[in-house]
Amino acid sequence: MKKKLIPEIQQSLLRWYQKEKRDLPWRKTKDPYSIWISEIMLQQTQVDTVIPYYNRWMKKFPTIQKLAKANEDVVLKHWEGLGYYSRARNIQRAAKTVEKDFGGRFPKTREDLLSLPGIGLYTVGAILSIAYNKSVPLVDGNVIRVLTRIFNIHDDVLKEDTKKKIWSIAGELVPEKKAGDFNQSLMELGATLCTPGTPLCLICPVNSLCKGFKESTPSLLPVKKKKMEIEKFLGWMFLIEKDGHFLLQKRKKGTVMGGLWEFPSFREGIYDHPKLALKAKTKILCPKAELKGTVPAAFTKYRGLFQLTHCPMSKSKSIKPVLEEAEETAWAKPKDFKKYTFSAPTRKAVEKLSLSDSRNKI
Template sequence: MEDSALPVAAAPARRAKRAAPAPTVTPAPAHLAAVRGPLLGWYDRNKRDLPWRRTKDPYAIWLSEVMLQQTQVSTVIPYWERFLTRFPTALALAAAPLDDVLAGWKGLGYYSRARNLHRAAQEVVSRFGGRLPATAEELLTLPGFGRYTAGAVASIAFGEEAPLVDGNVARVLSRLFEVEGLPGDREREATLWHLATALVKGERPGDFNQALMEHGATVCRPESPLCLLCPVRDACLAFRKGRVDELPPAKVRATPKKLTLALAVWPHAGTLLFARRADAGLFGGLWELPAAEVDEDLPAPEAATRLAAALGTEVKLEGALGTVKRQLTHRDLTLRLLRVSGPQRPTRTPAFQELRWCTPDEASALGMSTAMQRALDTALASGVLRGG
């Protein structure tokens, strides 16, 4: 039967958009004032000297906010400095090849951040003349800008009274105002954003937002919070009621899934075969030794058959070169390195965006995940390019 002859189901009725839940906490103005003033004063006296706090450049501030998502400050600082040197403006970033951007991001993880950063820079150039728009509403129209990032850049770089809520802020607000609910609960999230919106109104909104984040990172910590040093202890309902350890409740983390990939280590004339993954999914858009998902205990010859299917050409298994294990946020990753050869060297295949034969030096300039870099190092250490 031709596709056109298939019966067509009636279009489902359009669902009405659910209204945002009402906030469950509405503090008195005096309570808000008892938080805002003391917290700003504490920030002025105690803020860490971080390099992005020494600049007013919206692009540099935006870059820091993107890098700081899911990544510790100490890790971000050298990456931020190197990235700014390499791509000093939105114009420079937009003009750079994606491979160069991903290579500059290598080791930071969560590579979708780098791809969105690159796409957003191109839109900043095409739509806003190379200058970041100054409002959270406009920033939200750019790739990679969620409500948090838009609020952070709009308030810190442009002084807009734009709220933000990240993990640190959510914890501080949950304790100060005794906000119930598990992370991700719609009523809880609505309440937190309602509180952040009320608190940011006033002088120095950017500094106040940073004060909230700084307080959560250094004093109102997830474990062993320093309540005796807290500048807003008297305004904290959780402290007053002995509930600091209860709020917010711990998020239940899913057990990481096991993922095993077979990697093709295919040497030829001092080069190895590399593949660029599709943009979506794990390691999206990054380069790798060509990989195929396999069962953990799949015999090596069958794993080589999976690689042949992915590469679209005949593959001969020459031997196993070892295994690399990595713990990712949501996955236990196992990489099985298989040395292979074949009668024809592949140059393209539908399974990957691009194939390329590279020397180790050329491969060092590719955007590659830390896990794949470890796999490459293991392959090279085996002497595969020396006939080992």
């Protein structure tokens, strides 16, 4: 990179950021705890979605001490709907570590921060530059897009070498002063103007410095060659009902959506009939098992549909379901569902069948 480009890019972006930055709740503070929570929530999630979650979270857990002492179910409840629940669990484990090993004070060095669960190089860069104004780079999806375009980099960004190259460019660019604002300006540019697809180059503050714009290639960048292999499925979700109560299972930790509650669900859809599927997966016999539609599901590499099966059981019959992926089970009335942190497909099933509406009978 030509040395004289560095101050030009820094000044153009800082000036633009000062004028155009969006007014976001976590930008009103330099508190490392708040910056950390917002950065973890923003991973894989849109800003508009995060704002209400962030505000609720900070009201409930205003300090790292309150978070460390909170019940895990309450923590997960405040994350419900954001997905990737391991992030919430890691946040609480990290809060406990800060309490225990760092006297309740948020660490200030790269090594100490990296020792906390769920904190990687990106989050370290965000905390050190935004909260402590240290000259440390950060690279996320937005920064990758902006830098590959400004420097017209056509290498596969999923390759380690390319990642290293981008981190090194980000390191050269980050200024000694105003490092936090500069890092945020790169991310802001990626989120608002230098967006995926066709970027808004004509109003971009660095268009005169951008090689991708000059070569008319921004919409081709960044290059990503490897794709995650998606596994499709058609599975079953059983709404086993007895005396107005529904059987719920809390999934074992370490399984997909571990720690969340759901109607017993299975991704394997090889059975021809709901009764056969129910018997095979839970050892329960239910002659009245009946299909009630489907709900879509998407988690990690899985995309599919769960076939909603209502299984009304007679009051007198005692049942002992075998649920291999359950850490805990419960029988709950629909009016009490709000006490449970549900997986997304189960939440969709509750909404689809209007189960929370006490007048409804499926």
